[in-house]
Amino acid sequence: MSRLGIPFEPYAMKSMLGHMKNYLRDKSWYIQVPRRIKEKGALVQHAIDELTVIMERSPNVNEIAEYLDLTMEETIEVLAGRECCHYVSLDSLSQEESAATLGELISSDADDYDTVEKRMDLQQAISQLKEQEQKVLLLAFQDGQSQRAIAQTLGVSQMSVSRIQKRATEKLKQMMSNSSIL
Numbered sequence: 001m002s003r004l005g006i007p008f009e010p011y012a013m014k015s016m017l018g019h020m021k022n023y024l025r026d027k028s029w030y031i032q033v034p035r036r037i038k039e040k041g042a043l044v045q046h047a048i049d050e051l052t053v054i055m056e057r058s059p060n061v062n063e064i065a066e067y068l069d070l071t072m073e074e075t076i077e078v079l080a081g082r083e084c085c086h087y088v089s090l091d092s093l094s095q096e097e098s099a100a101t102l103g104e105l106i107s108s109d110a111d112d113y114d115t116v117e118k119r120m121d122l123q124q125a126i127s128q129l130k131e132q133e134q135k136v137l138l139l140a141f142q143d144g145q146s147q148r149a150i151a152q153t154l155g156v157s158q159m160s161v162s163r164i165q166k167r168a169t170e171k172l173k174q175m176m177s178n179s180s181i182l
Contacts, residue, residue, distance in 0.1 A: 037081035043068060044078045058152045118176075125175040133168035136161055 047067045051059035059067070065075040126134060132154070139145045139153065147165070151158040 037078055040070075040074075040078045041081060044075065052149065052152070122172065122176060125172050128175065129168050129171060133164055133171070136164045137168050140165055 044064060047064050048059060051063060051067055055063075061072060061075050061079065064070075064079075065072050068075070070078075126137065129137070135154065136150055139150045140147070145153070147158050147161045151161045154161070
């Protein structure tokens with residue numbers, strides 16, 4: 001590329017990141033959901049967040065629909081479509097304080113494949129947890145929700161969320177130290 005006057009590294013990084021984003025966009029959905037539903041999913045989540053703060057409770061479907069000026073059917077469709085996507089921030093998978101994030105690995109000169117393998121092992125371990133444990137961990141570490149907000153979302157007490165989160169974290173630690181996963 002340098003013969004064309006374009007530095008190779010920025011071109012390669014932009015190209016690779018684009019391909020990674022396309023792959024994740026296409027492969028992170030359990031079933032194919034129309035693009036309009038995917039796009040409105042972020043709007044609905046933003047509305048839920050804002051309404052939760054304003055109302056100090058989780059909003060119902062009607063309140064979300066009114067807030068966004070959508071029909072009830074459209075709101076339900078968007079909420080149902082969100083359940084078809086499974087995604088986890090790769091930066092949230094490590095329990096180690098000193099572990100590198102994916103962004104740091106990409107920009108690093110070091111070939112730290114060991115950290116990436118540990119993250120893949122952790123993803124596999126997470127999939128072995130109970131569904132409720134997975135939801136709690138994803139809401140806490142991926143979405144950054146408080147235990148109180150998670151409790152409202154799941155319809156349980158904050159103390160239950162705390163116990164579930166602790167139990168799930170302990171299970172993950174145990175699975176990760178088990179030689180069958182490593």
